[in-house]
Amino acid sequence: MSHIVNNFDEGRAAIGVFGKSYSWKSHKELFLALMEDCDECLLVSPFLASNFASLFSNISFERKKVELISTCSPRGDDQFSKPHALKKFGEVVKATKGEWPTIGLDQNLHSKVYVFRKEGSPFAGIVTSANLTDNGLARNHETGILLQSKDALVNLESTCRKHLDYVNLSEWQVDKLCQTADIMERNYTPQKDREIGLKSILNNYATPSAGNRSTALRDGTKYYIKVSGVKDRPILPAQRRPVNQPLCILTFAKAPKGISLGDCLLEVAVGGACFLSYYACASAVREFTGEEKATNSDHKRWPYYIYANNLSLNYGPTWFEKPLLYNQVVEDFKREYPSYSVTTAGGDHFKGAMQMGHSYIRVTKQFGEYVRFRIDAQIG
Known part of the structure; x- marks a missing residue:
């Protein structure tokens, strides 16, 4: 069953879900009521409220799984404000949930969709013209449809996530966007669809979605083998x-x-002798704190770390179904490109450096690009 949702008709509409009656005179009334009762929600909107603290003033996100899909594409001067809107959204959710929400970006987004789940099952969704703003939800003449079909809602969720360009933006990645917006706004001059460099920041720091093949590594990219796992804790396909x-x-x-x-x-696996995924470095080298080392023996054993964006999200989840054995890859590379070395030190394999305990080994650009090609070929 479906129902019309708008902000301008006289009277109230009502539905019953889980033995509870919901009535509303505007998108906002229905939206907030569903937000309050759900334990999961997917919020999709290209434009966002400037004050989420006010909009969600009576909502607690404790024990709620919250996902937002928006955009950071150049639309007028939106790139100056959008990073801060994303940050405010994340901060409001984190204030009561204790965790940063899931935030993804679809750079061609125009849809406005809100889907609500309870006990693992979607029970209501709004497909509408109303953005996730005070004007969109309460003041503008917006019209939408309230859906309750489980199959339709599951399909709607899948469709919204299908075209993501960047996934799981962390708090520090959003901070990078905010810093860029603040710096660029100082030299602001009015311009239609102003691109202030957020595309470059996203390309360097944010994780592309499994379907986003537009993220390119820079020309001067260096390639490294990253060893994961140890003899007493190997990584095996059977696991x-x-x-x-x-x-x-x-x-x-x-x-x-x-x-x-x-x-x-x-990334290669100790024990499994195969490739697991490949990444782009997204941060400077950091060191775990003394407290982190004291409470986690692994942090003491491997105290240095970087953040890295997984560039093979279509491969990594199922690498074990058809393992890409690194001995075979090296053999194929040497057969096809006999004049090129595997390592920048001139070696024909990186296995010797692994056996000496090195956790990373620099390899030639030719071999690195060949490995990427082989991993991408595994997923079509």
Whole structure:
């Protein structure tokens, strides 16, 4: 069953869900009522409220799973304000939930969709012209449809996530966008659809979605083998352990020298002898705090780390189904390109450096690009 939702008709509409009656005179009344009762929500809107603290003043996000999909594409001067709107949204959710919400970007987004779940099942969704703003939800003459079909809502969620360009923006990544917006606004001159450099920041720092193949590594990218796992805790295909985190922490026993923002790390498994995924470095080298080392033996053993964006999200989750064995990849590379070395030190394999305990090994651009091609070929 579907119902019309708007902000201008006289009288109230009502529905019953889970034995509870919902009535409303505007998008905002219905939206907030569903927000209050759900335990999961997907909010999709290209434009965002400037004051989420006010909009969500009576909503607690404790024990709620919250996902926002928006955009940072150049639309008028929106790039100056959008990063701060994303930050305010995240901060409001984190204030009561204790965790940063899931935030994704679709750079061609125009849809406005709000889907609400309870106990794992979608129970209501609004497809509408109303943006996630006070004007859109309460003041403008906006019209939408309230859906309650589970199949339709599941399909709607899938459709909204299908065209994401960037996934799981972390708090520090949003801070990078805010810093860029603040710097560029100082030299502001009115301009139609002003691009202030957020595309470059997203390309360097944010994780592209599994379907986003437009993120390109820079011309000067250096390639490294990144070793994961140890003899007493090997990573084996039989464990069927997915590598599916968009933003990862890659750790090192010694501070890695030479790894720079945008460099590519090709992850290999100790024990499994295969490639797991490949990443772009998204931060400077950091060190775990003394407290973190004291409470986590792994942080003490591998005290240095970088943030890295997973560039093979279509491959990593199922790498174990058809493992890409690195001995075979090296053999194929040497057969096809006999004049090129595998490592920049002139070696024909990186296995010797692994056996000596190195957690990262620099390889040639030719070999690095070949590995990327082979991983991408695994996923079509």
